[in-house]
Amino acid sequence: MTWETVIGLETHVELATKTKIFCSCTTEFGGAPNTHCCPVCTGMPGTLPVLNEKVLEFAVKTGLALDGNITRHCKFDRKNYFYPDLPKAYQISQLYLPIVRDGKVSIRLESGTEKLIRIHELHMEEDAGKLVHDPWLDQTRCDYNRCGVPLIEIVTEPDFRSAEEVIAYLEKLRSILQYLGVSDCKMQEGSLRCDVNLSVRPAGSVEFGTRTEMKNLNSFKAITKAIAYESRRQIELIEEGKRVIQETRRWDDNKDATFAMRSKENAQDYRYFPEPDIPPLEISDVYLEEIRTQLPEMAEEKLIRYQAEYDLPLYDAQILTGQKALADFFEACVAQGVDAKQAANWIMGQVLGQLSAKGMDAKDMVLAPSTLVRLITLIKDGKLNRNTAVKVFEAIFDTNADVDEYIMSHGLEQVNDPGALAAAVKKVFDVNPQSIEDFKAGKEKAFGFLVGQVMREMKGKADPQAVNRAVREKLNF
Numbered sequence: 001m002t003w004e005t006v007i008g009l010e011t012h013v014e015l016a017t018k019t020k021i022f023c024s025c026t027t028e029f030g031g032a033p034n035t036h037c038c039p040v041c042t043g044m045p046g047t048l049p050v051l052n053e054k055v056l057e058f059a060v061k062t063g064l065a066l067d068g069n070i071t072r073h074c075k076f077d078r079k080n081y082f083y084p085d086l087p088k089a090y091q092i093s094q095l096y097l098p099i100v101r102d103g104k105v106s107i108r109l110e111s112g113t114e115k116l117i118r119i120h121e122l123h124m125e126e127d128a129g130k131l132v133h134d135p136w137l138d139q140t141r142c143d144y145n146r147c148g149v150p151l152i153e154i155v156t157e158p159d160f161r162s163a164e165e166v167i168a169y170l171e172k173l174r175s176i177l178q179y180l181g182v183s184d185c186k187m188q189e190g191s192l193r194c195d196v197n198l199s200v201r202p203a204g205s206v207e208f209g210t211r212t213e214m215k216n217l218n219s220f221k222a223i224t225k226a227i228a229y230e231s232r233r234q235i236e237l238i239e240e241g242k243r244v245i246q247e248t249r250r251w252d253d254n255k256d257a258t259f260a261m262r263s264k265e266n267a268q269d270y271r272y273f274p275e276p277d278i279p280p281l282e283i284s285d286v287y288l289e290e291i292r293t294q295l296p297e298m299a300e301e302k303l304i305r306y307q308a309e310y311d312l313p314l315y316d317a318q319i320l321t322g323q324k325a326l327a328d329f330f331e332a333c334v335a336q337g338v339d340a341k342q343a344a345n346w347i348m349g350q351v352l353g354q355l356s357a358k359g360m361d362a363k364d365m366v367l368a369p370s371t372l373v374r375l376i377t378l379i380k381d382g383k384l385n386r387n388t389a390v391k392v393f394e395a396i397f398d399t400n401a402d403v404d405e406y407i408m409s410h411g412l413e414q415v416n417d418p419g420a421l422a423a424a425v426k427k428v429f430d431v432n433p434q435s436i437e438d439f440k441a442g443k444e445k446a447f448g449f450l451v452g453q454v455m456r457e458m459k460g461k462a463d464p465q466a467v468n469r470a471v472r473e474k475l476n477f
């Protein structure tokens with residue numbers, strides 16, 4: 001029998017506000033345990049929550065970017081459950097009147113196929129704390145720093161049929177959120193976490209199977225592997241005549257498997273009721289229009305503009321617009337007068353290469369656009385050859401050191417003295433007669449060897465094109 005996997009996602013996004021959703025505690029990542037919390041976010045008796053207006057702004061902005069319907073009259077609800085990381089024993093969330101409904105995201109797969117993913121809703125809520133497990137002491141401790149950090153939860157319809165579609169959606173969603181500036185989306189810090197609801201059914205069936213939920217997956221690799229494992233596990237259960245149990249499961253990266261945590265709750269199990277301490281929200285036309293005017297140029301719009309305005313190939317434009325920080329860096333370079341294609345080549349090559357090698361995001365690099373522009377300009381003006389420029393780039397990438405000072409202090413400025421070049425060529429030819437004979441015998445590799453020896457003699461500071469010309473002229477003499 002052929003089986004079909006059906007997937008829906010619940011994506012939790014930590015918002016990039018400076019303070020928490022209902023109090024003035026910092027949202028900064030890290031810090032000693034239980035130092036970023038107060039009586040409000042830990043739910044002490046007699047405290048009252050006050051909504052952070054920036055959270056509403058970010059939620060509305062995201063809803064508009066996802067082409068959703070903004071709920072003009074919305075409110076918060078209490079989601080009641082007991083767990084050690086939730087000191088109040090309830091979470092302030094939105095069930096009945098979420099801030100956004102009925103959005104959509106268009107994704108493109110590797111095959112070129114486009115697919116529309118429907119957004120069921122987007123709602124605001126507060127994050128819970130974190131349990132820290134210490135296997136050496138056999139203890140579990142509570143860190144409440146994350147309690148009250150503002151979240152938006154984006155819930156899709158069960159429109160996914162493969163891990164490829166899920167990753168394409170999450171990459172698109174991450175891009176939208178970063179362009180909006182509402183979240184840094186650092187999965188390694190928990191800023192973007194995903195719950196995967198998955199079931200299987202016979203191909204062609206319209207009835208959904210029994211779903212399981214895999215909680216808090218925080219990497220694309222883990223999501224891909226978890227979907228493959230859970231799909232296979234459910235199919236095997238059904239084919240063995242067993243039934244799939246509706247439950248919440250956790251993914252174990254070390255064992256490449258999912259494990260049952262608890263039976264899957266339904267909404268009634270949480271005993272939702274309206275949050276009594278926060279009044280309903282009324283969103284006016286004026287407020288909505290004000291937020292709409294703040295929406296930035298998004299990746300799709302930049303993609304089209306880069307091709308038209310800078311005459312960049314589609315591939316280049318896709319890479320540059322893939323991360324907002326990368327697009328901002330590119331535009332800052334071009335604004336300083338550097339050739340757009342040259343800037344694109346350096347960014348796609350050297351910049352992305354260094355970021356990948358160091359495991360960094362583009363927005364975290366200290367290298368300034370003006371520094372890269374200066375390197376490109378020196379190459380253009382014949383004061384630095386590209387190979388040396390790459391070495392300079394790699395040396396100053398982490399510090400953004402002054403390019404000219406580095407070149408001067410290390411004696412790297414390009415030598416354009418024809419006499420010095422001619423002398424270097426003569427010296428190399430004098431000590432490598434066999435290579436000259438090999439070239440004359442048709443061995444083209446010998447030419448490359450001679451060029452390399454001349455560059456070495458010039459300590460890498462000669463113009464490679466000038467060296468090529470000088471060697472070839474000498475050989476053909």
